[in-house]
C-alpha cells in the first residue's frame with residue numbers, strides 16, 4: 001500500500017486552489033501523522049515559490065487600496081472578520097510552505113508545522129462560519145495582497161522565514177488580538193470574543209514553535225540568535241515592525257526581554 005507522504009500532500013495543498021479540498025487534506029495529513037501513518041521521507045523536487053496557486057477570489061488589493069473599516073457597524077464587523085479569514089487562509093499556505101520548501105531538517109520540524117497548518121485550517125473554518133452567519137462569505141470582499149510577499153522574500157532561507165513569518169507577522173497577532181477581544185467584549189459580542197480567544201491561544205503556540213526552531217537552527221549553524229534576529233528583521237522587514245508590543249505574550253512565545261527592548265527602541 002502506498003503511504004501518504006507529507007511533501008506530496010504539501011505540494012498538492014500549495015499548487016491547487018480548491019478551498020474545501022485543501023482544508024480536508026490538511027486535516028487528513030495531521031490525522032495520519034498522529035497515527036504514525038504519514039511518511040516524512042524526502043521526495044520530489046521543490047518547486048519555485050512562484051508556482052504557488054491561490055483561488056481567484058478574494059480579489060487582492062494593495063494595503064493602501066483596502067477600504068477602511070470600523071467594527072462598530074455590521075458591515076465593518078464583517079470586513080474585519082473577512083480580513084482575518086484571509087490572514088488565516090494565507091497562514092495555511094505559510095505553514096505548508098515552510099515545511100515543503102526547507103528540507104533536511106529534523107522530523108519534529110515537519111510535525112510542528114503540520115500541526116500549525118491544521119490549526120490555521122481550523123481557524124479559517126471557524127472564522128468563515130462566523131462570517132457566514134453575518135451573511136458574508138470568504139471571497140465576497142477584497143483582501144490584502146501583502147501577506148504572501150513576505151513568504152516570497154524569505155524563500156531564500158529558513159532562518160529568514162522563521163524571523164519574518166512566525167516571529168514578526170504572527171507575533172503581531174499577539175499584540176493586536178487582545179485589544180480586539182476587549183472591543184468585542186465592550187460590545188457584548190461574546191461569540192466574537194470566544195472565537196478570537198481560541199485563535200489567540202493557538203497563535204501563542206505558533207510563535208513559540210517559530211522561536212524554538214529559530215533558536216535551535218541558529219545554534220546548529222553557529223549564530224547568536226538575538227543578533228541574527230536583528231539582522232534578519234533589518235534585512236527583510238523594511239524597518240522594524242510597529243508596536244505597541246505585548247511583552248507578556250511575546251515572552252511566553254519565546255521572545256527575550258532584550259529582543260522586545262530592541263523592537264521598542266526607535
Ligand SMILES: [Fe+2]
Pocket residue numbers: 088091119120123199203
Ligand atoms: Fe491562525
Ligand SMILES: [Fe+2]
Pocket residue numbers: 091116120170202203206
Ligand atoms: Fe498562526
